[in-house]
Amino acid sequence: MGQAVLNKLIDAGYSSLEAIAVASPQDLSVAAGIPLTTAQRIIKEARDALDIRFKTALEVKKERMNVRKITTSSQALDGLLGGGIETRTMTEFFGEFGSGKTQICHQISVNVQLPPEKGGLSGKAVYIDTEGTFRWERIEAMAKAAGLDPDTAMDNIYYMRAINSDHQIAIGDDLQEFIAKNPSVKVVIVDSVTSHFRAEYTGRENLAARQQKLNKHLHQLTRLAEIYDLAVIITNQVMARPDMFYGDPTVAVGGHTLYHVPGIRVQLKKSRGNKRIARIVDAPHLPEGEIVFAITEEGIRDAEE
Ligand code: GTP
Ligand code: MG
Secondary structure: OOOHHHHHHOOOOOOOHHHHHHOOOHHHHHOOOOHHHHHHHHHHHHHHHHOOOOHHHHHHHHHHOOOOOOOOHHHHHHHHHHOOOOOOOOEEEEEEEOOOOOHHHHHHHHOOOOOOOHHHOOOOEEEEEEEOOHHHHHHHHHHHHHHOOHHHHOOOEEEEEEOHHHHHHHHHHHHHHHHHHHOEEEEEEEEOOOOOHHHHOOHHHHHHHHHHHHHHHHHHHHHHHHOOEEEEEEEEEEEOOOOHHOOOHHHHHHOOHOOOOOOOEEEEEOOOOEEEEEEEOOOOOOOOOOOEEEEEEEEEEEEOO
């Protein structure tokens, strides 16, 4: 779809795939000033993209079996995740500063590029950085350690710094089109998903507005995961000892900002030295318990005994 048609659709109020999918060809044609046949084609594309039709239970099963996984480079962490980071799913890593969230994001943006037999998807990564903590040097080191050509690995990561929460949401909107054009993207990373929202919407009176905006953003990301069969990874800094004076109730109750969003939530904790502890939260289908991994020069690894 051309940008001009897209703009017309948006101006006419058809700003989401869902809105287009349920429109009538006549309405769409008139509103956007496009030929009826074009409107019909766009509606069909939107429906196909959203996969709007009845599925049989067998198809649902096959879809689940098609879920693919990206290794974290730690067998223990992969095991905790049921084999690795899943496509079609949003995986949240939350934990205090220094717990390893950003390091895992770097590692996955490298590992997604590995061939399937090495635990990757031969894919590319989109990396949305809200805190300015992305380091190409780290990608270079992790790529070398993983046996990838460092320059190629860096070339396969589309990086964007999100300036504020509105920009972050705008990027989410643009990703729809970007990934349609770059189907080799197999993971979208947002590190951190919450920081701009927290910084901009301070105080109790703004909590509802903040949650609403954040939900919109999370919904954008979930849809990408489903439509394009890719993995979405988000991070969320949560204080280890919530200080009530800084009164962020969502943090105080254990960082449940993203509590109701479907996906896998992994809590990270610092342990001794380079060791970190990971634990799955509220996922009945995954094994309970904690595992230990390490952050080394080469990246995420199993912890040595
Ligand atoms: P916040 O973003 O502050 O909430 O923390 P985070 O959870 O993103 O932590 P991050 O992933 O940045 O982990 C930081 C830890 O990773 C550091 O304390 C180091 O132990 C380790 N680390 C970061 N860079 C390197 C590196 O180049 N080499 C090694 N060996 N360890 C590193
Ligand atoms: Mg970080």
